[in-house]
Every structure is written in C-alpha cells, then in structure tokens.
Amino acid sequence: MYNSAPKPQSFRAAAREWRNNRIMRRREAQRLRRVAIMDELIALQHLKRRAGLSGRSERVMDENKEGNEAPLGYALVTGASRGIGRAIAVELARWEVPLILVARDIAKLTSLAADLVTCYGVKVCILQADLAKPDAAAMIHRTTKKAGLKVDVLVNNAGVCTHGELVESNPSDIQRMVQVNSGSVAMLSHLYGKDMKHQRRGRVLFVSSVVGAVPAGPGVAIYAATKAFEKALALSMSRELEKNGIGVTVMCPGAVKGTEFAKSSMTESAACWKLPFYPRSAPEVATRGVRALLAGDPEVYPGWQNR
Numbered sequence: 001m002y003n004s005a006p007k008p009q010s011f012r013a014a015a016r017e018w019r020n021n022r023i024m025r026r027r028e029a030q031r032l033r034r035v036a037i038m039d040e041l042i043a044l045q046h047l048k049r050r051a052g053l054s055g056r057s058e059r060v061m062d063e064n065k066e067g068n069e070a071p072l073g074y075a076l077v078t079g080a081s082r083g084i085g086r087a088i089a090v091e092l093a094r095w096e097v098p099l100i101l102v103a104r105d106i107a108k109l110t111s112l113a114a115d116l117v118t119c120y121g122v123k124v125c126i127l128q129a130d131l132a133k134p135d136a137a138a139m140i141h142r143t144t145k146k147a148g149l150k151v152d153v154l155v156n157n158a159g160v161c162t163h164g165e166l167v168e169s170n171p172s173d174i175q176r177m178v179q180v181n182s183g184s185v186a187m188l189s190h191l192y193g194k195d196m197k198h199q200r201r202g203r204v205l206f207v208s209s210v211v212g213a214v215p216a217g218p219g220v221a222i223y224a225a226t227k228a229f230e231k232a233l234a235l236s237m238s239r240e241l242e243k244n245g246i247g248v249t250v251m252c253p254g255a256v257k258g259t260e261f262a263k264s265s266m267t268e269s270a271a272c273w274k275l276p277f278y279p280r281s282a283p284e285v286a287t288r289g290v291r292a293l294l295a296g297d298p299e300v301y302p303g304w305q306n307r
C-alpha cells in the first residue's frame with residue numbers, strides 16, 4: 001500500500017521542475033506577444049493590399065468597397081517637428097499610416113511633410129498649434145473634424161522641461177510645463193478618445209519619461225510630476241478603453257540622444273547623458289514605441305537599464 005504512494009520529490013528535482021515551468025510560461029507569453037504584433041502587422045498589410053499595394057495613402061484613405069472594415073485613419077503626432085516626435089512620424093510613415101503633424105515650427109513641419117510624401121508616399125497634413133495655450137486641444141480637434149480627417153492614432157509626444165528648483169522657478173515656466181505636458185495631453189486624449197470609443201477602434205501613445213515612473217532627482221519637480229500624471233492617465237485610460245478595442249500605451253524613455261531636449265531643458269550636465277550605453281537614439285525609441293502602440297501594450301520602457 002505504501003509502495004504505490006508517490007515518492008516525495010527531492011528539493012533539486014522540485015527546483016528543476018519549477019524552473020522548467022517558468023521557462024515554458026515565459027515562452028508562451030513571448031509567443032502570445034508575437035502573435036499580437038503579427039495580428040497588427042497582418043491587419044496593416046491587409047489594408048495595404050486592399051488599397052492596391054500602392055503606398056499612396058490617398059488610395060489607402062479611399063472607402064473600401066469590398067470589405068466592411070474601413071481603412072486606417074490618420075495618426076496625429078504632437079511635437080513632430082523634431083526629436084522623438086519626428087522619429088515617430090517617420091516610423092508611422094514607414095507603416096504607410098497617413099499623418100497629421102502638429103507643432104509650432106511650421107517650416108520644420110513643412111520640410112518633414114515633403115520628405116515623408118517623397119520617401120513613403122503617405123498623405124501628410126500639417127497643423128501649427130501652441131499646446132501651451134489652454135484652448136489648443138479643442139482648436140486641433142475642431143480643425144481636423146472640419147477638414148473631415150478621421151484620427152485613429154493619437155501620439156501625445158510634445159513636451160517641455162525647464163530645469164530648476166521649484167521655488168526658484170519662473171511661474172510662467174511652471175504654467176507652460178503643466179499645460180503642454182499635462183493639460184493639453186488630457187484634453188487631446190479626451191476629445192480623440194471619445195471619437196475612438198464611438199468608432200470602437202484606435203490607438204493612443206503617451207510619451208512620458210522614466211522620471212515619471214521613479215522618484216526623480218532635484219531640479220525637475222514639475223517636469224517629473226507632469227510625466228507621472230501622463231503615466232497615470234495612460235494606464236487608467238488603457239483600462240477604461242480596452243473593452244472598446246482601443247489600445248492605450250505609455251512609453252517611458254530614459255535619456256534620448258540626438259534631440260534638442262537636453263539643451264532646451266538645460267539638463268546637459270546631468271549624469272544620465274554621460275552613463276555609458278544609457279542614452280538611446282530617437283529612431284530606436286520611436287521603433288519601440290510604435291511597436292508597442294500597434295500591439296496595444298499598456299507600457300513600454302526603451303533600454304534594458306530602464307526595465
């Protein structure tokens with residue numbers, strides 16, 4: 001009777017079994033993740049094929065007569081004139097997603113739009129807006145509605161940072177940071193999120209920062225607070241809209257080289273720019289962000305050091 005009872009496992013065998021199970025679970029999670037990304041890829045390829053593999057977004061935007069699924073609408077990217085926003089616009093153009101580029105510098109937007117039309121054949125609209133103004137988000141939304149542009153992807157990228165102790169800061173700098181990084185982001189997400197919920201389709205990407213995810217050092221109190229706001233907003237919105245088939249992603253990059261951010265925020269002397277292998281390039285960050293956006297992942301942290 002006692003011989004038929006299962007033998008107690010040795011500690012070593014139990015540990016091996018636990019490790020094997022963990023590896024299997026990880027592999028399965030990775031497989032599912034790949035499937036999710038592949039689904040998006042296939043859906044986009046399908047759209048391209050149905051549009052005649054043209055690479056011409058005018059045709060992509062034409063109403064589809066055979067199927068019942070409408071083609072992908074525009075991606076609105078704020079802060080697209082340079083840096084990470086520009087790189088995200090280029091990455092989306094590579095996916096042949098038609099674009100609406102928003103920033104203050106109209107000359108840079110015009111030049112980027114011309115390049116994207118020439119290189120990728122996508123349809124690109126540009127819109128000059130100052131997101132430091134409280135009514136900017138409503139103006140952008142009104143303008144795109146009036147022009148009949150359907151926005152399926154919103155990228156909240158524009159952001160500003162002014163380095164300095166909070167108590168010594170200029171009140172106008174504080175207001176600008178709060179409005180650009182938080183106020184306009186919340187309003188754009190509200191307005192376009194509502195449209196997406198109605199259409200039961202869409203993607204939103206928030207470009208936050210690691211300083212919004214971990215306790216930040218001195219000199220960036222308001223910036224870090226606005227980035228934490230963005231992260232909290234994104235994660236909550238992601239839970240609210242997932243039942244409607246809308247993916248909301250927050251990207252938290254660390255230092256990103258090749259942008260004007262370090263100079264404009266006066267943080268050039270900060271240690272994060274000098275750490276070996278730490279700063280990432282804008283195209284690398286953009287690729288990670290767009291991938292996560294298409295997969296509908298809630299969070300993405302470019303750079304292994306930030307995981």
Ligand SMILES: NC(=O)c1ccc[n+]([C@@H]2O[C@H](COP(=O)([O-])OP(=O)(O)OC[C@H]3O[C@@H](n4cnc5c(N)ncnc54)[C@H](OP(=O)(O)O)[C@@H]3O)[C@@H](O)[C@H]2O)c1
Nearest residue numbers: 079081082083084103104105130131159209256259260261
């Ligand atoms: N670079 C980094 O190390 C880093 C790290 C983590 C997170 N981030 C975040 O990534 C985002 C992009 O940063 P970046 O490195 O690309 O910075 P950047 O090179 O300074 O670009 C900022 C972009 O935001 C736009 N912008 C600034 N103020 C604006 C306003 N009032 N109205 C409309 N657009 C405005 C700028 O366009 P105009 O000047 O033409 O308006 C520009 O296109 C920001 O949200 C930033 O917080 C950056």
